[in-house]
Amino acid sequence: MKDGGRLAAAIEVLTDIEERHRPAQDALRDWGLSHRFAGSGDRTAIGNLVFDAMRRRLSVSWQMDADTPRARVLGTYCHTWQMGLEKLQKTLTDDSHAPEGLSDLEKKVLGKNLSDSAPEHIQADVPEWIWPSFVANFEGSAIEEGRALAQRAPIDMRVNTLKSTREKLLKRLSSTDVQATPISSVGMRIAPRPGGSKMPHVQAEEGFRKGWFELQDESSQIASQLVFARPGEQVLDYCAGGGGKTLALAADMENRGQLYAYDADKRRLAPIHERIARSGARNIQVRSPRDNALEDLMGKMDRVLVDAPCTGTGVWRRRPDAKWRLTQKALEDRLSEQETAITSAASFVRKGGYLVYATCSVLPEENEQQVYSFIEENPEFEIISLGEVWQDRFGFDTAKPWSADMLSITMTPASTNTDGFFLAVMIRND
Secondary structure: OOHHHHHHHHHHHHHHHHHHOOOHHHHHHHHHHHOOOOOHHHHHHHHHHHHHHHHOHHHHHHHHOOOOHHHHHHHHHHHHOOOHHHHHHHHHHOOOOOOOOOOHHHHHHHOOOOOOOOOHHHHHOOOHHHHHHHHHHHHHHHHHHHHHHOOOOOEEEEEOOOOOOHHHHHHHOHHHOOEEOOOOOOEEEEOOOOOOOOOOOHHHOHHHHOOOEEEOOHHHHHHHHHHOOOOOOEEEEOOOOOOHHHHHHHHHOOOOOEEEEEOOOHHHHOOHHHHHHHHOOOOEEEEOOOOOOOHHHOOOEEEEEEEOOOOOHHHOOOOHHHHHHOOHHHHHHHHHHHHHHHHHHHOOEEEEEEEEEEEOOOOOOOOHHHHHHHHHHOOOEEEOOHHHHHHHHHOOOOOOOEOOOOOOEEEOHHHHOOOOEEEEEEEEOO
16 A cells, blocks of 8 residues: 555544544454455554544644645645645555645644644643643643653563563664663663554564563552552552553562562453463462452551552553543542542551552642542541652653642653552551
8 A cells, every 4th residue: 555545544543433433443443354355564563653643632723724634644644644635645646545635724724733732732732631740740741741741652571580581682682773772771772663653562572472571651660669569468469450560560579579560450451361471470369359359468568569440541642542431420420430440449558568559640639639548537647748759769860740739640652651550558557
């Protein structure tokens, strides 16, 4: 396929997503199944167009003076992909499968860049209803943070130190242009590639199949390291999900002590068993949700991690369609679930133990407000200065996360070049 046909396909997929209110991955998969002539390179380019158009939906629509799939795809190709107006016009005229040629209005709007006169939430590509939360959290940097969340994400990997080292894997994966992550000591990164370029399929690598590394964003790696799980301890991952942080904690514990993986939804736990087997971790005990599943752990845990269900605003780079599906009702539901999760998890922390609250959100309602509300109602818990711990652990010269009071921290694409991720650590006093 030429680029003209790819543009037409991206417009078709975006139209399907909007008209049928379905996830982008489902629409792209179905398009591929019904157009089997399209090669892997074509499907990659079409997917990149679709996701980039969703990442910058507001700013591109503002520039194009039209919020339609066609306008967003053409604007993405011209400006986000930096092909330019001349290249776009040639693409539309040289391919019989391309969309129809540009109108005079489209030529006019495509010939200029996004104006700073656009409303702030449009410049930031953040839904208007949630913009006040961004301003409250990031103040004068809210536009910068929103724009960073509208960029492509890298492929981040965590070295499984139970089986390998970062030095060995950097050599083995050198053909992928992998680099060491700047903050996490066990992280590797492949930077995003532009336009229709294809990223390496690292899950096909021998190292992945043998459990030498796992896919995990650097922010999640850092959060696991800041839990400070030590060999021989009793640790509970209360919202374990697919087990990414569970495996990272097991490696930090060097297979000594006991690590319990639990999630209220057993469907989210499904991938963890295969991942544990691949990783070589031997100190993980998976607890499926049932009556009294964790009763024997009450008040006995040295550390409890609560990676609470959230809106996922911190991972908009990877799931841009979720940005536009988020509603006030969904936020309210997550707030209720978070309150239940942190309160329930706290009962497993022993005196002198630690409760770690985390979300992949950048909204203060889900983060600081939840933590301070919990502490007010549970005075035996005291928040410790994670900002100071960050400096001690990662040094003063590394990128700094957001922190209003040096207590809790929020990592973001703009501040730490990671996904958005919030973390707070509390100690249970006598």
